[in-house]
Amino acid sequence: MIRQYELVDRVKAYDTGANEDALNRAYVFSMMAHGSQKRASGDPYFSHPLEVAGILTELKLDSDTIVTGLLHDTVEDTLATIDEIQTQFGDSVAHLVDGVTKLSKFELQSADKRQVENFRKLLMATSRDIRVLLVKLADRLHNMRTLQFIKGSDKRARIARETMEIYAPLAERIGMQRIKDELEDLAFAELYPDARNTILARLDFLRTEAIETEIIDEISNELGEVLKGQGLSIDVSGREKRPFSIWRKMQRQNVEFAQLSDIMAFRMVVDSVPHCYEALGIIHGNYSCVPGRFKDYISTPKRNGYQSIHTGVIGPKKRRIEIQIRTHEMHQVADLGVAAHWQYKQDSSGPSGEVYEYRWVRELLDILEHADDPDEFLEHTKLDLFQDQVFCFTPQGELIALPRGATPVDFAYEVHSEVGDACVGAKINGRLVQLQTKLRNGDQIEIVTSKPGVPSPDWEDFVVTGKARARIRRFVKSKQRTEYRQLGEAMLERAFAKNGYQSSDQAIESVVEQLGVPSLDDLFVAIGQGHITAQSVSEIVVNGEDVEPLKRHLVGGDTDSSSNGAEExxxxxxxxxxxxxxxxxxxxxxxxxxxxxxxxxxxxxxxxxxxxxxxxxxxxxxxxxxxxxxxxxxxxxAEDGTHIGRLNLVVANQRGGLANLATVVANSQGNIVNLKITNRTSELFEMLLDIEVHDSKHLNDIMAALRGVSVVSSVSRVVQ
Known part of the structure; x- marks a missing residue:
């Protein structure tokens, strides 16, 4: 374990103004609070917060964050309280510790609900202070490093999957590539051990044969010489891609390891932004560029602040390689993310706040607000965390970053929720397009709105952002709830009327608790959805002690008033x-x-x-x-809509036969929406025809017209 003086010395090495007293007191407080507690590995529990603090010192974070790392489990797992933390270490540390403290298991009985509510709390705290997430990621990283000591394989798999799906993408979102990479590889080892071992064995073979190591060194040296020969001061390094990165590429491209041509990546670090573009020109001037592999994240940074130029070339040794070009500062940000550019005003007021406003945190909170159940929230969160980006512009030139595959509807919701709700059309680069059109890099999007507007349920079939999908689903569920409530209330009225009774909310409310339903409205919704039958509710009411509030009516007498009320x-x-x-x-x-x-x-x-x-x-x-x-x-x-009628036809196999059928249907004011040939011979073929019609008479008229066509052998309506 890290000794007390060693931890303090680590912090003072990069922060001469570190609060040495607070660090020493936090070390002792945490050690005493955790006492004789043990980890699953058998180590003293105190070793965990100490390792978390150590990870945070590697990121060169401030004293309050290191203190929080030492104390992060004291409120959750010991008798310590937030009030004690606040008294001894101040408001800033207390808020940070509270942000990383999970909700009590006794507060939320459902494991799924507890997971979502804990994540909600983490995001809310992160939106106020990003250091909460830094501590949480360090906590998760050490837990993953010691995952093998947890006995239950199901529990290990659950933790690894949560890490892969939630925490690694969160680390990527704040630019902490180093932590993201390690989290992914640790989770990969637990979830797919055979795949990982196979990839490691192949990489070991290449190293043993000195194939890959020599090639990486030779290519690095040649690239360096080419660039330095043009007068550029540059550092060139090469590496193998990580096992998880290789496996993910194999899965996405559906190829074997031997078919991968670019398991090597090279990084060029230069002094300035102009030198980045100069280096790019030299590389492209000396080696053939691989089409479609160029990305300029310097002029258009990623949402996490990441900047680099990416390109692919057929490099030295005729090997296909990936190259990243960046400045020294960009390299620090790419590796450490927010930790690389987090700055504080060391005064009595504490931290100065965020360098970047992490809008995506607030977007995830918005998804939380609109998601109705844990599974839905996690689905939407993964949608927003996992996907690559496409960059588009508003007519005013504002840059909007969206997941690849996004549509104008996703764009509209990214601009504002109300713009998304009111969206009725869109223009891409001045041309009207369908709302399901996929956006491309550089597109200028203009959203056409109409107020009051409401989302279309059909949008859920093609939107890709969690924000858009959550908003649409919330609207649809709200609308459906109203419909189910009205349906359930009417069905219950009819159930009472059928037995000669009149419905009474007062009487029905008396059995709401008995049925385990939160409220009368929820009871009506449950009946409308079919979870509870109206007949069973009416029988419970009538056969219980609450018959008195109901007024008995003779069958065929006033009982009609109930049903009439519904039909009005x-x-x-x-x-x-x-x-x-x-x-x-x-x-x-x-x-x-x-x-x-x-x-x-x-x-x-x-x-x-x-x-x-x-x-x-x-x-x-x-x-x-x-x-x-x-x-x-x-x-x-007054409704004059269309409906689908299905016909079965047997038609002679003659040239122009289908054209004749289409003409007859069109002349009869019908519209063929689908045609499927179910059987075919040299003389006849049988087909199913779906036709838009107004009613059964309209369909019968079309059938009569079809029977008059010479090529039609038989025609009949399909009712099953």
Whole structure:
């Protein structure tokens, strides 16, 4: 373990104004607080905060951050309190320790919810002071270095996966490449040990044969000579790519190790930005450039502040190599990220604040606000943390960085949530495009808006940012909740009316707790979603002690008032018996059309599925009458939408036959949306035809017209 004086000397070596007294007191406080506690390895627990503090000294961080590293587990794992920390070490350290302290397991019983809430707390604290995240990453790094001592393989895998999916990307986001690389390789060793060992064996073979080592040295020397011959002062170094980086490239390109042509990377460090571009020109003048491998992160830095020029060339020995060109300062930032440029005002007020405003932290907090469950939040977080970037511009010239594959809708939400909600169109470089168009580097994007605007549920199919997806899902879920509530309330009214009762909120509320539902609204939603049946709720109310609040009515008498009240809500859906705007979909098994006899089936989480009365699927619901909903087409509705009718045709295999069919359908005011040939011979072929029509009569008219075509042998409607 690091001795007390050694830790203090490490800090004083790079910070002559370090608070030596606070460091000494924190060392003793942590050692006494953890006492006889042991790690899974059998080492004293105090060794862990001491190693965390040691990692932080390698990053050359200030005294308060080192003190926090020593104290970071005292509140969570000992009897120490935040008040004690504040009294002995001040407000700054207390806030930092509180930021890295997990919530109590007793506060949140669900492990998933606890994980998300702990992450929420970490992000909120990080948004106020980035040093919270630096301590957390150092904490995670030491835990990963000692992961092998945890006995449960499932627990090790969970920690490694969380590291790979959350903490390594977080380290990358603040530019801490060194920590990110080690976290990834440690997690890789736990999650994919065989793959890692195979790659290490191949690299060892290359080293043993002196193949790779000699080539790296020779290429480094030749590159250095070429550049120095042009008068540039430059440091050139070469290295093998990391095992995880090699494996990831093998996975992405779907190739074997032997097929990789660029497992070597070379770095050139020069004195100034002009020298970076001069070096690039010399390299491209002497070696063939690999198309598509040039990236200028100096003029357009990454969101974490990273700057370098990347290029790929066919270099010395005819080897394909990657080259990074940067200044000494850029090299420090690339390696240590925020720790390289974190500066403080050493006065009574403490740290001066962030050098960079880490907007992405606030974006993740925004995702947290709009995500409704732990799995959804983690999904959106990974979306935002993992992806490569594309750089686009607003009409005013503002640079917007987005994940690769982003669309104008992602761009709109990146500008502002309200712009995203109101988006109705977009122009790329002055040309109108579809909203699902993928953006490219350098595109200028203009968003066309209309207020009041609302997100389209269809957008979720093509957006890629967690922020956009969370906002869209939140809107959709809010809309669906309203629909389910209205549906559930109407269904419960009908369940009471069917048995001669009138619904009463007062009576229903009396059983809300009995059913384990938080509120009356939640009960209605649960009924609408199909998680609780209206019939079971009505039976609980009627058969309990709460019959008195209900008014008994004769069947066929006033009971109609309940159902009439529901039907007064005029819906845009041309179906009687549904609530306005409720979740409803037309089943693909039978393709119901206005004019058909129909029935509704309550589907958990999806609302009402509309089937034709003779649909064979209904047989599977024969024993579940409580899920059947009595509905019919409202043929007097003003709604004049289209529906899909499916036909089965047998047609002679003649030239121009399909063209004749299309002409007949078009002349009958129908629209073919899909055609599938299911069987074909030399004389005939059988096909399924999906046609947009207004109702069953419209489809029948089209069928009659098709029967008049000479090439049509038979035509029938598909209802199953």
């Amino acid at each position: 809500l005029v819906s845009a859906i041309p179906i009687r018996g549904l609530i306005p705007g409720m979740a409803v979909h037309y089943s693909n098994c039978c393709h119901p059309l206005p004019g058909d006899r129909i029935v509704g089936i309550q589907t958990p989480g999806k609302g009402i599925a509309v089937h034709t009365i003779d649909c064979e699927t209904l047989e599977s619901f024969h024993e579940m009458p409580e899920r059947w909903v009595d509905i019919s087409w409202d043929l007097g509705s």
